[in-house]
Amino acid sequence: TNAHVVPDTLKSExxxxxxxxxxxxxxxxxxxxxAVLAGLDRDHDLALLRISGAPLPALKIxxxxxxxxxxxxxxxxxxxxxxxxxxxxxxxxxVSAITPIVIxxxxxxxxxxxxxxxxxxGAFEVFQLDATAYPGNSGSPVYRVDSESIVGVINMVFxxxxxxxxxxxxxxxSFAIPSAYLExxxxxxxxxNLK
Numbered sequence: 001t002n003a004h005v006v007p008d009t010l011k012s013e014x015x016x017x018x019x020x021x022x023x024x025x026x027x028x029x030x031x032x033x034x035a036v037l038a039g040l041d042r043d044h045d046l047a048l049l050r051i052s053g054a055p056l057p058a059l060k061i062x063x064x065x066x067x068x069x070x071x072x073x074x075x076x077x078x079x080x081x082x083x084x085x086x087x088x089x090x091x092x093x094x095v096s097a098i099t100p101i102v103i104x105x106x107x108x109x110x111x112x113x114x115x116x117x118x119x120x121x122g123a124f125e126v127f128q129l130d131a132t133a134y135p136g137n138s139g140s141p142v143y144r145v146d147s148e149s150i151v152g153v154i155n156m157v158f159x160x161x162x163x164x165x166x167x168x169x170x171x172x173x174s175f176a177i178p179s180a181y182l183e184x185x186x187x188x189x190x191x192x193n194l195k
Contacts, residue, residue, distance in 0.1 A: 001139030002155050003040055006047045020051050023078060023088040030086040039189035044124070044181040045155045047139075048189050059141060061186075062149030064178035067127060071095045075133070075154055075176075077140030092145065093131020093174075101126045101175070126175050127152050133174035142176045152176030 010016040022031040039048035076090045100123040127142065133154050142152035156175045 001047050001049060002153065003042045003045045003047045004155075005138050006037060006040070006049075018049065020049065021078070021086045022056070023086050039185045039192075041181060041185045044177050044185075046153060046177060046181055046185050048182075048185050059143060060147075060149045061179050061183055062144060062147065062151045064127075064151045064180045067095055067098070067151050067178070069095055069097060072145040073127075073129065073131070073142050073151070074145050075131070075137065075140040075142045077133075077137040077154065079134035079136040091131050091133065091137075093129050095127050096130040096173075097128040098125050099128050100124070124181075126155075126177055129174040129176060131174050137174075150182070151179050153179070153182060 006018065007016075010018070018035045018037065019032050020035045022033065033052045035049040035051045037047060038050040039046075041047075072092065072094055074090055074092045076088050078086055079089055079091075129142070133140070137154045138156075140154040141150045142154060143150045153176055154174060155177050
């Protein structure tokens with residue numbers, strides 16, 4: 001999932017936990033399982049969760065370095081889950097650009113020292129998608145339509161105007177973190193567990 005959807009701290013006195021809802025399928029109600037944070041990469045907005053219970057089917061992680069502009073992709077998640085319920089929804093689109101994560105300013109007056117430092121030291125390429133993601137799609141796997149191998153993770157939507165506009169007037173521009181960063185995070189978490 002994304003680091004921005006995982007709480008910074010849990011209130012232990014209130015027995016607060018991380019829970020993951022497995023979507024309703026084939027007449028089954030949603031299943032809720034507890035999860036623990038197994039890895040975190042705030043720089044790339046990724047979080048790795050270890051989910052309790054029986055193992056779940058997994059998709060293969062693909063090579064994000066081979067993704068090209070114009071390639072067909074899909075992503076499955078739970079957009080606007082509080083309204084639509086916990087039913088998985090799949091969206092299709094294309095990779096429209098491979099671009100630095102820094103969103104350009106409309107004018108040079110909007111540039112500040114923080115943005116310039118980010119561009120110089122920490123910008124990395126992300127996939128710009130011609131596909132509409134909504135609140136609740138954060139952390140959704142982005143996969144190749146032909147092979148179903150994961151090549152990215154949805155992390156943000158370009159919004160014009162207010163946050164509510166993402167629902168009422170979506171831009172159709174979404175962004176995904178390449179799966180290479182997910183593989184790196186899994187490798188780091190695995191190495192820590194082996195020690």
